[in-house]
Amino acid sequence: MAGKLYGVGLGPGDPELMTLKAHRLVSQARVVAYPALSGSDSFARAIAAAAIPEGAREIVMDVPMTVERGPAQAAYDAGAAQIATALEAGEDVICLCEGDPFFYGSFMYLHARLSGRFEVEVVPGVTSITACAGRAGVPLAARNERLTVLPGPLPEAELRSRIEGAESVVIMKVGRHLAKIRGVIAELGLTESAVYVERASLPEERICPLSEAPEKAPYFSMILLTKGADPWL
Amino acid sequence: MAGKLYGVGLGPGDPELMTLKAHRLVSQARVVAYPALSGSDSFARAIAAAAIPEGAREIVMDVPMTVERGPAQAAYDAGAAQIATALEAGEDVICLCEGDPFFYGSFMYLHARLSGRFEVEVVPGVTSITACAGRAGVPLAARNERLTVLPGPLPEAELRSRIEGAESVVIMKVGRHLAKIRGVIAELGLTESAVYVERASLPEERICPLSEAPEKAPYFSMILLTKGADPWL
Numbered sequence: 001m002a003g004k005l006y007g008v009g010l011g012p013g014d015p016e017l018m019t020l021k022a023h024r025l026v027s028q029a030r031v032v033a034y035p036a037l038s039g040s041d042s043f044a045r046a047i048a049a050a051a052i053p054e055g056a057r058e059i060v061m062d063v064p065m066t067v068e069r070g071p072a073q074a075a076y077d078a079g080a081a082q083i084a085t086a087l088e089a090g091e092d093v094i095c096l097c098e099g100d101p102f103f104y105g106s107f108m109y110l111h112a113r114l115s116g117r118f119e120v121e122v123v124p125g126v127t128s129i130t131a132c133a134g135r136a137g138v139p140l141a142a143r144n145e146r147l148t149v150l151p152g153p154l155p156e157a158e159l160r161s162r163i164e165g166a167e168s169v170v171i172m173k174v175g176r177h178l179a180k181i182r183g184v185i186a187e188l189g190l191t192e193s194a195v196y197v198e199r200a201s202l203p204e205e206r207i208c209p210l211s212e213a214p215e216k217a218p219y220f221s222m223i224l225l226t227k228g229a230d231p232w233l
Numbered sequence: 234m235a236g237k238l239y240g241v242g243l244g245p246g247d248p249e250l251m252t253l254k255a256h257r258l259v260s261q262a263r264v265v266a267y268p269a270l271s272g273s274d275s276f277a278r279a280i281a282a283a284a285i286p287e288g289a290r291e292i293v294m295d296v297p298m299t300v301e302r303g304p305a306q307a308a309y310d311a312g313a314a315q316i317a318t319a320l321e322a323g324e325d326v327i328c329l330c331e332g333d334p335f336f337y338g339s340f341m342y343l344h345a346r347l348s349g350r351f352e353v354e355v356v357p358g359v360t361s362i363t364a365c366a367g368r369a370g371v372p373l374a375a376r377n378e379r380l381t382v383l384p385g386p387l388p389e390a391e392l393r394s395r396i397e398g399a400e401s402v403v404i405m406k407v408g409r410h411l412a413k414i415r416g417v418i419a420e421l422g423l424t425e426s427a428v429y430v431e432r433a434s435l436p437e438e439r440i441c442p443l444s445e446a447p448e449k450a451p452y453f454s455m456i457l458l459t460k461g462a463d464p465w466l
Contacts, residue, residue: 009359018253020249100359102373103373146382151379
């Protein structure tokens, strides 16, 4: 009988924000799989590290960070083939995912390649957007507010028009797009209400008004634009 | 020394989707607090029930479900006062929140009332939006997609215009608004790609195409409108 593939969300970074289910699955794993970007350490593996059993086999997908998608697709093809071999041999495979597997995660690439042939279970995790809001002390959305999540790499004009019509806004993957995003927010007169958060829940976490944000932001950084205090509270 | 208030996200319903941190805090609690709507059982308490120590004191906020906000505000005023008394006596208070405290949660009412006077920590939880996507096998958002979260009670015209310009859409709190939402989605020709999910992660969970959804939906139900398969995968 074939094994089962688990896409396991590990949360935003603090290992204690793993779910009980994620912790159980990782602790009992015989095979774990995870992507590592451009040969660097895997963030997902680092979150789960203390729970991975000694002797568990590790399938590492070395994903190149290129603009063209071909090389990354080839890496996921190769990873999916290795995972399929383990599943065919009757082994369950625990795929480690930072945050949530289906929220801007790379697990969807494996899901697309393997869910037709094997049983797959997605275990949701705490996303960075609520982790950041919690750490910043800013409610993300309430009652009948709309929430818009925008990736920072979007073109300037699109960011502007999407922020303009929105209520609560989260801008993810800020990284090298910080200057562009900062400009858009300033043009819209929203700098005062913008909060910058990087590496939420980790020891090196940083939270400040956008006006005091550093010049360079890491990939795992976010800007929150929320309505703030509500007269109806 | 005053105690600390914790707003603890418990996830979408399956107790195993509590985080390790939420489980630790609840297991060590001496005082827990939670809202119960209109005298019915508290969903948050039910998620955490097995972890609440015997002998823990429980502060129940009986929140009336009325259209005017006054009665609910009075209930949160009274709950905040009881919590403040415990905090002033040096006790930590664990406030139980389904999902995530700052994602359409009622904890923000306590946060607004108490965060100026007491230390408050928000512990994020798994939200229903990623839990539903995971259970439905539908990636919620990928790469540079925009994600829009819309509450079902929004007026019909607003729902229509917000869905029209969007990419991935989640409609929350469907409940008694199902017929209206179904109509909007049909008008936009999106019924085929819409997935209905109720009570994700619970034993009574139900997932189906929107076209096969029941006539009556519970409050904890959701509709997912995602892009589906991606030719670039």
